[in-house]
Amino acid sequence: MESILKKIRVDVNSNLYQKDPFSSELGVSIVREATRLIQELGMENFTFKKLASKIGSTEAAIYRYFENKHMLLLYLNAWYWAWMEHNLVFATANLIDPEERLGVAIRLMVDGPLYRENDFLDPKQLHLLVVNESLKGYLTKTVDNEHESGIFAQVYKFGERISAIIQEINPTYQFPKTLVSTVMESSLLQNFNSRHLPGMTEAKPEGGERLNFFKELVVKTISNA
Amino acid sequence: MESILKKIRVDVNSNLYQKDPFSSELGVSIVREATRLIQELGMENFTFKKLASKIGSTEAAIYRYFENKHMLLLYLNAWYWAWMEHNLVFATANLIDPEERLGVAIRLMVDGPLYRENDFLDPKQLHLLVVNESLKGYLTKTVDNEHESGIFAQVYKFGERISAIIQEINPTYQFPKTLVSTVMESSLLQNFNSRHLPGMTEAKPEGGERLNFFKELVVKTISNA
DNA sequence: TCTTATTGTTAGTATTACTAACATTTTTGA
Protein backbone atom coordinates (compact mmCIF):
# COMPACT_ATOMS: atom_id res chain seq x y z
CA MET A 1 0.00 0.00 0.00
CA GLU A 2 2.73 2.44 0.82
CA SER A 3 4.33 2.22 -2.56
CA ILE A 4 0.99 2.66 -4.26
CA LEU A 5 0.25 5.76 -2.28
CA LYS A 6 3.68 7.01 -3.08
CA LYS A 7 3.10 6.76 -6.78
CA ILE A 8 -0.35 8.19 -6.89
CA ARG A 9 -0.68 11.09 -9.27
CA VAL A 10 -3.99 12.68 -8.84
CA ASP A 11 -6.05 13.81 -11.82
CA VAL A 12 -7.54 17.22 -11.37
CA ASN A 13 -9.80 19.12 -13.70
CA SER A 14 -7.78 20.75 -16.45
CA ASN A 15 -9.74 23.98 -16.15
CA LEU A 16 -7.81 24.56 -12.96
CA TYR A 17 -4.56 25.29 -14.68
CA GLN A 18 -3.23 26.89 -17.85
CA LYS A 19 -0.54 24.29 -18.18
CA ASP A 20 -0.25 21.10 -16.17
CA PRO A 21 2.25 21.82 -13.39
CA PHE A 22 3.32 18.19 -13.31
CA SER A 23 4.54 18.45 -16.90
CA SER A 24 7.73 20.28 -15.93
CA GLU A 25 10.21 20.94 -13.18
CA LEU A 26 9.13 24.52 -12.85
CA GLY A 27 5.52 23.45 -12.52
CA VAL A 28 6.32 21.04 -9.73
CA SER A 29 8.35 23.59 -7.84
CA ILE A 30 5.52 26.08 -8.21
CA VAL A 31 2.91 23.89 -6.55
CA ARG A 32 5.34 22.57 -3.99
CA GLU A 33 6.57 25.94 -2.82
CA ALA A 34 3.13 27.51 -3.15
CA THR A 35 1.76 25.04 -0.62
CA ARG A 36 4.32 26.19 1.90
CA LEU A 37 4.22 29.87 1.10
CA ILE A 38 0.45 30.32 1.00
CA GLN A 39 0.31 28.75 4.41
CA GLU A 40 3.10 30.90 5.74
CA LEU A 41 1.75 34.20 4.43
CA GLY A 42 -1.96 33.55 4.08
CA MET A 43 -3.75 34.13 0.80
CA GLU A 44 -4.03 37.87 1.34
CA ASN A 45 -0.27 38.36 1.51
CA PHE A 46 0.74 35.67 -0.92
CA THR A 47 1.79 36.91 -4.36
CA PHE A 48 3.19 35.28 -7.46
CA LYS A 49 6.13 37.62 -7.20
CA LYS A 50 7.09 36.32 -3.78
CA LEU A 51 6.59 32.76 -4.95
CA ALA A 52 8.72 33.40 -8.03
CA SER A 53 11.60 34.75 -6.01
CA LYS A 54 11.43 31.73 -3.65
CA ILE A 55 11.80 29.30 -6.53
CA GLY A 56 14.22 31.43 -8.53
CA SER A 57 11.86 32.19 -11.36
CA THR A 58 9.64 35.07 -12.40
CA GLU A 59 6.06 36.19 -12.06
CA ALA A 60 5.29 35.84 -15.77
CA ALA A 61 6.51 32.26 -15.77
CA ILE A 62 4.03 31.34 -13.04
CA TYR A 63 1.16 32.97 -14.90
CA ARG A 64 1.71 30.44 -17.66
CA TYR A 65 0.75 27.69 -15.26
CA PHE A 66 -2.03 29.36 -13.30
CA GLU A 67 -4.39 32.13 -14.29
CA ASN A 68 -4.06 33.72 -10.87
CA LYS A 69 -3.49 32.86 -7.24
CA HIS A 70 -7.13 32.03 -6.73
CA MET A 71 -6.96 29.27 -9.35
CA LEU A 72 -3.76 27.99 -7.80
CA LEU A 73 -5.58 27.70 -4.48
CA LEU A 74 -8.44 25.83 -6.12
CA TYR A 75 -5.93 23.55 -7.77
CA LEU A 76 -4.29 22.67 -4.47
CA ASN A 77 -7.70 22.22 -2.94
CA ALA A 78 -8.75 19.78 -5.67
CA TRP A 79 -5.52 17.95 -5.18
CA TYR A 80 -6.20 17.67 -1.46
CA TRP A 81 -9.65 16.17 -1.88
CA ALA A 82 -8.52 13.77 -4.53
CA TRP A 83 -5.80 12.65 -2.16
CA MET A 84 -8.39 12.31 0.58
CA GLU A 85 -10.46 10.10 -1.68
CA HIS A 86 -7.51 7.85 -2.35
CA ASN A 87 -6.91 7.58 1.36
CA LEU A 88 -10.52 6.70 1.93
CA VAL A 89 -10.58 4.05 -0.77
CA PHE A 90 -7.45 2.36 0.51
CA ALA A 91 -8.34 2.59 4.15
CA THR A 92 -11.82 1.13 3.65
CA ALA A 93 -11.05 -1.38 0.91
CA ASN A 94 -11.31 -4.43 3.12
CA LEU A 95 -13.86 -3.21 5.61
CA ILE A 96 -17.28 -4.76 5.24
CA ASP A 97 -19.11 -3.02 8.03
CA PRO A 98 -20.40 0.35 6.76
CA GLU A 99 -20.26 1.81 10.27
CA GLU A 100 -16.61 1.02 10.43
CA ARG A 101 -16.09 2.63 7.05
CA LEU A 102 -17.96 5.69 8.23
CA GLY A 103 -15.71 5.86 11.26
CA VAL A 104 -12.65 5.84 9.03
CA ALA A 105 -14.16 8.56 6.85
CA ILE A 106 -14.86 10.80 9.81
CA ARG A 107 -11.39 10.32 11.18
CA LEU A 108 -10.02 11.27 7.79
CA MET A 109 -12.06 14.45 7.64
CA VAL A 110 -11.15 15.46 11.16
CA ASP A 111 -7.45 14.58 11.14
CA GLY A 112 -6.64 15.01 7.46
CA PRO A 113 -4.94 12.53 5.16
CA LEU A 114 -2.26 10.10 6.19
CA TYR A 115 1.22 11.35 6.07
CA ARG A 116 3.26 9.66 3.39
CA GLU A 117 6.39 11.27 2.11
CA ASN A 118 5.30 11.16 -1.49
CA ASP A 119 6.85 12.40 -4.68
CA PHE A 120 4.68 15.38 -5.29
CA LEU A 121 2.97 17.24 -2.50
CA ASP A 122 3.12 16.79 1.24
CA PRO A 123 -0.43 16.00 2.39
CA LYS A 124 0.27 17.25 5.90
CA GLN A 125 1.17 20.67 4.56
CA LEU A 126 -1.79 20.54 2.27
CA HIS A 127 -4.10 19.82 5.18
CA LEU A 128 -2.93 22.92 7.02
CA LEU A 129 -3.39 24.94 3.87
CA VAL A 130 -6.92 23.66 3.40
CA VAL A 131 -7.84 24.36 7.02
CA ASN A 132 -6.69 27.94 6.84
CA GLU A 133 -7.40 28.98 3.28
CA SER A 134 -9.69 26.70 1.32
CA LEU A 135 -13.06 28.08 2.36
CA LYS A 136 -11.98 31.49 1.12
CA GLY A 137 -11.57 29.87 -2.27
CA TYR A 138 -15.22 28.86 -2.33
CA LEU A 139 -16.88 31.90 -0.92
CA THR A 140 -16.43 34.13 -3.95
CA LYS A 141 -18.50 35.79 -6.61
CA THR A 142 -16.93 33.59 -9.26
CA VAL A 143 -18.05 30.35 -7.62
CA ASP A 144 -20.92 29.79 -10.05
CA ASN A 145 -18.70 29.87 -13.12
CA GLU A 146 -16.16 27.68 -11.43
CA HIS A 147 -18.83 25.26 -10.36
CA GLU A 148 -20.02 25.00 -13.93
CA SER A 149 -16.59 24.22 -15.28
CA GLY A 150 -16.40 21.23 -12.99
CA ILE A 151 -13.69 22.57 -10.76
CA PHE A 152 -15.26 21.20 -7.59
CA ALA A 153 -15.44 17.64 -8.92
CA GLN A 154 -13.01 16.25 -6.34
CA VAL A 155 -14.91 17.71 -3.43
CA TYR A 156 -18.14 16.34 -4.82
CA LYS A 157 -16.73 12.88 -5.39
CA PHE A 158 -15.40 12.61 -1.88
CA GLY A 159 -18.70 13.78 -0.46
CA GLU A 160 -20.71 11.34 -2.55
CA ARG A 161 -18.67 8.41 -1.38
CA ILE A 162 -19.44 9.17 2.24
CA SER A 163 -23.08 9.93 1.52
CA ALA A 164 -23.29 6.45 0.02
CA ILE A 165 -21.97 4.91 3.23
CA ILE A 166 -24.56 6.79 5.25
CA GLN A 167 -27.33 5.63 2.97
CA GLU A 168 -26.10 2.11 3.40
CA ILE A 169 -26.37 2.44 7.18
CA ASN A 170 -29.70 4.21 7.17
CA PRO A 171 -31.50 4.36 3.80
CA THR A 172 -34.29 6.46 5.27
CA TYR A 173 -32.12 9.31 6.52
CA GLN A 174 -33.21 12.40 4.66
CA PHE A 175 -30.10 14.58 4.53
CA PRO A 176 -26.98 12.53 3.85
CA LYS A 177 -25.38 15.08 1.54
CA THR A 178 -26.11 17.99 3.85
CA LEU A 179 -24.69 16.08 6.77
CA VAL A 180 -21.53 15.13 4.89
CA SER A 181 -20.83 18.63 3.62
CA THR A 182 -21.43 19.93 7.12
CA VAL A 183 -18.81 17.59 8.52
CA MET A 184 -16.38 18.28 5.68
CA GLU A 185 -16.58 22.02 6.21
CA SER A 186 -17.02 22.11 9.96
CA SER A 187 -14.14 19.80 10.65
CA LEU A 188 -11.93 22.36 8.95
CA LEU A 189 -13.51 25.26 10.77
CA GLN A 190 -13.33 23.54 14.14
CA ASN A 191 -9.68 22.86 13.53
CA PHE A 192 -9.26 26.59 12.88
CA ASN A 193 -11.40 27.54 15.87
CA SER A 194 -9.43 25.38 18.26
CA ARG A 195 -6.29 27.25 17.26
CA HIS A 196 -7.56 30.79 16.94
CA LEU A 197 -10.97 31.20 18.56
CA PRO A 198 -10.61 28.85 21.52
CA GLY A 199 -13.69 30.18 23.30
CA MET A 200 -15.90 28.83 20.54
CA THR A 201 -15.08 25.18 21.19
CA GLU A 202 -14.11 22.63 23.82
CA ALA A 203 -11.61 21.09 21.40
CA LYS A 204 -7.85 21.49 21.71
CA PRO A 205 -5.80 21.77 18.51
CA GLU A 206 -4.16 18.37 18.89
CA GLY A 207 -6.61 16.61 21.16
CA GLY A 208 -9.11 13.92 20.27
CA GLU A 209 -12.17 16.00 21.18
CA ARG A 210 -13.04 16.91 17.62
CA LEU A 211 -13.05 13.31 16.52
CA ASN A 212 -15.32 12.31 19.39
CA PHE A 213 -17.57 15.26 18.78
CA PHE A 214 -18.08 14.54 15.09
CA LYS A 215 -18.39 10.78 15.48
CA GLU A 216 -21.07 11.15 18.10
CA LEU A 217 -22.81 13.84 16.09
CA VAL A 218 -22.98 11.77 12.93
CA VAL A 219 -23.89 8.48 14.55
CA LYS A 220 -26.70 10.00 16.58
CA THR A 221 -27.98 12.09 13.71
CA ILE A 222 -28.38 9.22 11.30
CA SER A 223 -29.85 6.87 13.86
CA ASN A 224 -33.59 6.30 14.02
CA ALA A 225 -33.97 7.36 17.61
CA MET B 1 -41.58 45.03 20.94
CA GLU B 2 -41.45 46.45 17.47
CA SER B 3 -40.67 49.94 18.62
CA ILE B 4 -37.95 48.66 20.90
CA LEU B 5 -36.29 46.74 18.12
CA LYS B 6 -36.53 49.78 15.97
CA LYS B 7 -34.60 51.87 18.42
CA ILE B 8 -31.92 49.39 19.23
CA ARG B 9 -28.46 50.73 18.72
CA VAL B 10 -25.98 48.00 19.08
CA ASP B 11 -22.71 48.48 20.94
CA VAL B 12 -19.76 47.08 19.14
CA ASN B 13 -16.16 46.98 20.24
CA SER B 14 -14.53 50.34 19.59
CA ASN B 15 -11.40 48.66 18.24
CA LEU B 16 -13.43 47.93 15.14
CA TYR B 17 -13.51 51.49 13.93
CA GLN B 18 -11.40 54.62 13.89
CA LYS B 19 -14.38 56.85 14.43
CA ASP B 20 -17.86 55.68 15.41
CA PRO B 21 -19.85 55.60 12.17
CA PHE B 22 -23.05 56.37 14.05
CA SER B 23 -21.60 59.67 15.19
CA SER B 24 -22.19 61.37 11.85
CA GLU B 25 -24.19 61.35 8.64
CA LEU B 26 -21.24 60.30 6.58
CA GLY B 27 -20.53 57.43 8.93
CA VAL B 28 -24.07 56.14 8.66
CA SER B 29 -24.07 56.32 4.90
CA ILE B 30 -20.75 54.47 4.85
CA VAL B 31 -22.01 51.45 6.77
CA ARG B 32 -25.38 51.51 5.06
CA GLU B 33 -24.05 51.59 1.53
CA ALA B 34 -21.15 49.29 2.37
CA THR B 35 -23.61 46.56 3.38
CA ARG B 36 -25.19 46.75 -0.05
CA LEU B 37 -22.03 47.19 -2.05
CA ILE B 38 -19.93 44.48 -0.41
CA GLN B 39 -22.73 42.07 -1.12
CA GLU B 40 -23.06 43.20 -4.70
CA LEU B 41 -19.37 43.09 -5.54
CA GLY B 42 -18.00 40.60 -3.05
CA MET B 43 -15.11 41.51 -0.77
CA GLU B 44 -12.50 40.90 -3.45
CA ASN B 45 -13.92 43.57 -5.78
CA PHE B 46 -15.15 45.97 -3.15
CA THR B 47 -12.98 49.05 -2.66
CA PHE B 48 -13.26 52.20 -0.61
CA LYS B 49 -12.99 54.17 -3.80
CA LYS B 50 -16.11 52.56 -5.24
CA LEU B 51 -17.94 53.02 -1.97
CA ALA B 52 -16.89 56.65 -1.83
CA SER B 53 -18.21 57.37 -5.28
CA LYS B 54 -21.55 55.71 -4.42
CA ILE B 55 -22.07 57.95 -1.43
CA GLY B 56 -20.56 61.03 -3.04
CA SER B 57 -17.54 61.20 -0.83
CA THR B 58 -13.87 60.30 -1.08
CA GLU B 59 -11.58 57.44 -0.20
CA ALA B 60 -9.67 59.43 2.37
CA ALA B 61 -12.89 60.31 4.16
CA ILE B 62 -13.78 56.66 4.59
CA TYR B 63 -10.38 55.83 5.96
CA ARG B 64 -11.20 58.18 8.80
CA TYR B 65 -13.90 55.75 9.91
CA PHE B 66 -12.36 52.38 9.16
CA GLU B 67 -8.77 51.29 9.02
CA ASN B 68 -9.44 49.19 5.93
CA LYS B 69 -12.15 47.15 4.28
CA HIS B 70 -11.38 44.14 6.40
CA MET B 71 -12.18 46.04 9.59
CA LEU B 72 -15.34 47.35 8.02
CA LEU B 73 -16.39 43.78 7.34
CA LEU B 74 -15.66 42.78 10.93
CA TYR B 75 -17.63 45.78 12.10
CA LEU B 76 -20.69 44.74 10.09
CA ASN B 77 -20.25 41.20 11.30
CA ALA B 78 -20.18 42.29 14.93
CA TRP B 79 -23.26 44.34 14.29
CA TYR B 80 -24.99 41.32 12.81
CA TRP B 81 -24.32 39.07 15.79
CA ALA B 82 -25.28 41.72 18.28
CA TRP B 83 -28.53 42.12 16.40
CA MET B 84 -28.98 38.37 16.44
CA GLU B 85 -28.53 38.38 20.19
CA HIS B 86 -31.21 41.02 20.62
CA ASN B 87 -33.53 38.96 18.48
CA LEU B 88 -32.82 35.92 20.59
CA VAL B 89 -33.40 37.70 23.86
CA PHE B 90 -36.71 39.16 22.75
CA ALA B 91 -37.96 36.03 21.07
CA THR B 92 -37.23 33.81 24.06
CA ALA B 93 -38.05 36.26 26.84
CA ASN B 94 -41.29 34.61 27.85
CA LEU B 95 -40.49 31.02 26.96
CA ILE B 96 -39.90 28.75 29.93
CA ASP B 97 -39.15 25.51 28.16
CA PRO B 98 -35.46 25.39 27.22
CA GLU B 99 -36.18 23.12 24.28
CA GLU B 100 -38.52 25.70 22.89
CA ARG B 101 -35.88 28.37 23.37
CA LEU B 102 -33.35 26.17 21.60
CA GLY B 103 -35.77 25.79 18.71
CA VAL B 104 -36.05 29.55 18.40
CA ALA B 105 -32.28 29.89 18.51
CA ILE B 106 -31.79 27.36 15.75
CA ARG B 107 -34.39 29.00 13.58
CA LEU B 108 -32.63 32.30 14.08
CA MET B 109 -29.28 30.87 13.05
CA VAL B 110 -30.70 29.16 10.00
CA ASP B 111 -33.03 31.88 8.74
CA GLY B 112 -31.24 34.96 10.04
CA PRO B 113 -32.69 37.80 12.08
CA LEU B 114 -36.21 39.08 11.87
CA TYR B 115 -36.79 41.72 9.31
CA ARG B 116 -37.62 45.06 10.91
CA GLU B 117 -37.22 48.22 8.95
CA ASN B 118 -34.98 49.83 11.48
CA ASP B 119 -33.20 53.13 11.63
CA PHE B 120 -29.70 51.92 11.02
CA LEU B 121 -28.97 48.78 9.09
CA ASP B 122 -31.25 46.38 7.30
CA PRO B 123 -30.81 42.98 8.99
CA LYS B 124 -31.94 41.12 5.90
CA GLN B 125 -29.16 42.66 3.85
CA LEU B 126 -26.76 42.04 6.66
CA HIS B 127 -27.70 38.38 6.74
CA LEU B 128 -26.87 37.97 3.05
CA LEU B 129 -23.60 39.75 3.61
CA VAL B 130 -22.71 37.49 6.52
CA VAL B 131 -23.59 34.36 4.54
CA ASN B 132 -21.36 35.31 1.65
CA GLU B 133 -18.50 37.18 3.23
CA SER B 134 -18.15 36.82 6.97
CA LEU B 135 -16.14 33.62 7.15
CA LYS B 136 -13.50 35.24 4.97
CA GLY B 137 -13.19 37.85 7.68
CA TYR B 138 -12.24 35.21 10.23
CA LEU B 139 -9.93 33.02 8.25
CA THR B 140 -6.99 35.38 8.16
CA LYS B 141 -3.49 35.66 9.50
CA THR B 142 -4.51 38.61 11.62
CA VAL B 143 -7.20 36.70 13.50
CA ASP B 144 -5.08 36.24 16.62
CA ASN B 145 -4.49 39.96 17.10
CA GLU B 146 -8.10 40.69 16.41
CA HIS B 147 -9.21 38.01 18.80
CA GLU B 148 -7.07 39.57 21.50
CA SER B 149 -8.53 43.00 21.05
CA GLY B 150 -11.98 41.61 21.73
CA ILE B 151 -13.34 42.09 18.27
CA PHE B 152 -15.21 38.80 18.27
CA ALA B 153 -17.07 39.58 21.49
CA GLN B 154 -20.50 39.63 19.83
CA VAL B 155 -20.03 36.24 18.22
CA TYR B 156 -18.87 34.82 21.53
CA LYS B 157 -21.77 36.27 23.47
CA PHE B 158 -24.33 34.88 21.08
CA GLY B 159 -22.69 31.47 21.18
CA GLU B 160 -22.52 31.42 24.96
CA ARG B 161 -26.19 32.15 25.31
CA ILE B 162 -27.10 29.14 23.23
CA SER B 163 -24.53 26.93 24.91
CA ALA B 164 -26.25 27.82 28.18
CA ILE B 165 -29.60 26.62 26.83
CA ILE B 166 -28.04 23.33 25.76
CA GLN B 167 -26.49 22.85 29.18
CA GLU B 168 -29.87 23.48 30.71
CA ILE B 169 -31.39 20.72 28.58
CA ASN B 170 -28.56 18.26 29.06
CA PRO B 171 -25.95 19.21 31.67
CA THR B 172 -23.88 16.15 30.85
CA TYR B 173 -23.39 16.90 27.16
CA GLN B 174 -19.68 17.33 26.62
CA PHE B 175 -19.42 19.69 23.67
CA PRO B 176 -22.02 22.46 23.87
CA LYS B 177 -19.71 25.18 22.58
CA THR B 178 -18.39 23.08 19.73
CA LEU B 179 -21.90 22.16 18.73
CA VAL B 180 -23.09 25.74 18.81
CA SER B 181 -20.21 27.12 16.78
CA THR B 182 -20.72 24.29 14.31
CA VAL B 183 -24.34 25.29 13.82
CA MET B 184 -23.51 28.99 13.68
CA GLU B 185 -20.92 28.46 10.96
CA SER B 186 -22.55 25.61 9.08
CA SER B 187 -25.91 27.27 8.83
CA LEU B 188 -24.17 30.04 6.92
CA LEU B 189 -22.22 27.63 4.76
CA GLN B 190 -25.25 25.49 4.02
CA ASN B 191 -27.11 28.59 2.96
CA PHE B 192 -24.24 29.31 0.59
CA ASN B 193 -24.07 25.71 -0.60
CA SER B 194 -27.75 25.55 -1.40
CA ARG B 195 -27.29 28.52 -3.71
CA HIS B 196 -23.95 27.79 -5.29
CA LEU B 197 -22.91 24.18 -4.73
CA PRO B 198 -26.29 22.46 -4.93
CA GLY B 199 -24.81 18.98 -5.25
CA MET B 200 -23.42 19.22 -1.73
CA THR B 201 -26.80 19.42 -0.03
CA GLU B 202 -30.44 18.39 -0.20
CA ALA B 203 -31.49 21.86 0.90
CA LYS B 204 -33.06 24.41 -1.44
CA PRO B 205 -32.19 28.09 -0.92
CA GLU B 206 -35.64 29.05 0.33
CA GLY B 207 -36.94 25.71 1.54
CA GLY B 208 -37.34 24.48 5.10
CA GLU B 209 -34.86 21.63 4.75
CA ARG B 210 -32.02 23.39 6.47
CA LEU B 211 -34.11 24.15 9.52
CA ASN B 212 -35.27 20.54 9.77
CA PHE B 213 -31.77 19.28 9.24
CA PHE B 214 -30.21 21.41 11.97
CA LYS B 215 -33.03 20.93 14.46
CA GLU B 216 -32.85 17.18 14.14
CA LEU B 217 -29.06 17.25 14.27
CA VAL B 218 -28.93 19.27 17.47
CA VAL B 219 -31.77 17.52 19.27
CA LYS B 220 -30.38 14.08 18.56
CA THR B 221 -26.81 15.07 19.33
CA ILE B 222 -27.53 16.41 22.79
CA SER B 223 -29.89 13.61 23.72
CA ASN B 224 -28.69 10.75 25.90
CA ALA B 225 -29.50 8.03 23.41
C1' DT C 1 -17.71 84.80 17.54
C1' DC C 2 -13.94 81.99 18.25
C1' DT C 3 -12.71 77.21 18.63
C1' DT C 4 -13.04 72.71 17.45
C1' DA C 5 -14.63 68.93 14.96
C1' DT C 6 -15.91 67.27 10.62
C1' DT C 7 -15.55 66.83 5.82
C1' DG C 8 -13.50 67.58 1.22
C1' DT C 9 -9.68 67.94 -2.11
C1' DT C 10 -5.48 67.04 -4.23
C1' DA C 11 -1.63 64.62 -4.79
C1' DG C 12 1.14 61.53 -3.86
C1' DT C 13 3.70 56.28 -2.92
C1' DA C 14 4.36 51.31 -2.83
C1' DT C 15 2.47 47.19 -4.10
C1' DT C 16 -0.36 44.13 -6.72
C1' DA C 17 -2.24 41.81 -10.63
C1' DC C 18 -1.55 41.14 -14.93
C1' DT C 19 0.16 41.49 -20.14
C1' DA C 20 3.00 42.15 -24.33
C1' DA C 21 6.95 41.41 -26.68
C1' DC C 22 10.71 39.14 -27.48
C1' DA C 23 14.84 36.03 -26.45
C1' DT C 24 16.38 31.43 -25.42
C1' DT C 25 16.16 26.58 -25.03
C1' DT C 26 14.24 22.10 -25.94
C1' DT C 27 11.78 18.84 -28.64
C1' DT C 28 10.66 16.45 -32.74
C1' DG C 29 10.29 14.58 -36.97
C1' DA C 30 11.96 14.58 -41.99
Next chain:
DNA sequence: TCAAAAATGTTAGTAATACTAACAATAAGA
Protein backbone atom coordinates in the same frame (compact mmCIF):
# COMPACT_ATOMS: atom_id res chain seq x y z
C1' DT D 1 21.46 15.69 -38.18
C1' DC D 2 19.37 19.85 -38.31
C1' DA D 3 15.71 23.17 -39.17
C1' DA D 4 11.00 24.23 -37.67
C1' DA D 5 7.97 24.32 -34.06
C1' DA D 6 6.90 24.27 -29.40
C1' DA D 7 7.89 25.25 -24.86
C1' DT D 8 10.22 28.37 -21.50
C1' DG D 9 12.30 32.28 -19.77
C1' DT D 10 13.13 37.34 -19.31
C1' DT D 11 12.31 42.23 -19.43
C1' DA D 12 9.60 45.87 -19.08
C1' DG D 13 5.74 47.72 -18.88
C1' DT D 14 0.32 49.35 -17.34
C1' DA D 15 -3.83 49.92 -14.60
C1' DA D 16 -5.70 49.41 -10.32
C1' DT D 17 -5.38 48.98 -5.32
C1' DA D 18 -4.42 50.24 -0.66
C1' DC D 19 -3.11 53.38 1.55
C1' DT D 20 -1.11 58.46 3.59
C1' DA D 21 -0.04 63.43 3.98
C1' DA D 22 -1.15 68.05 3.86
C1' DC D 23 -4.14 71.45 3.72
C1' DA D 24 -8.61 73.95 2.59
C1' DA D 25 -13.53 74.54 3.47
C1' DT D 26 -17.47 74.06 6.23
C1' DA D 27 -20.47 73.25 10.15
C1' DA D 28 -21.45 73.03 15.12
C1' DG D 29 -20.87 74.22 19.85
C1' DA D 30 -19.68 77.03 23.86
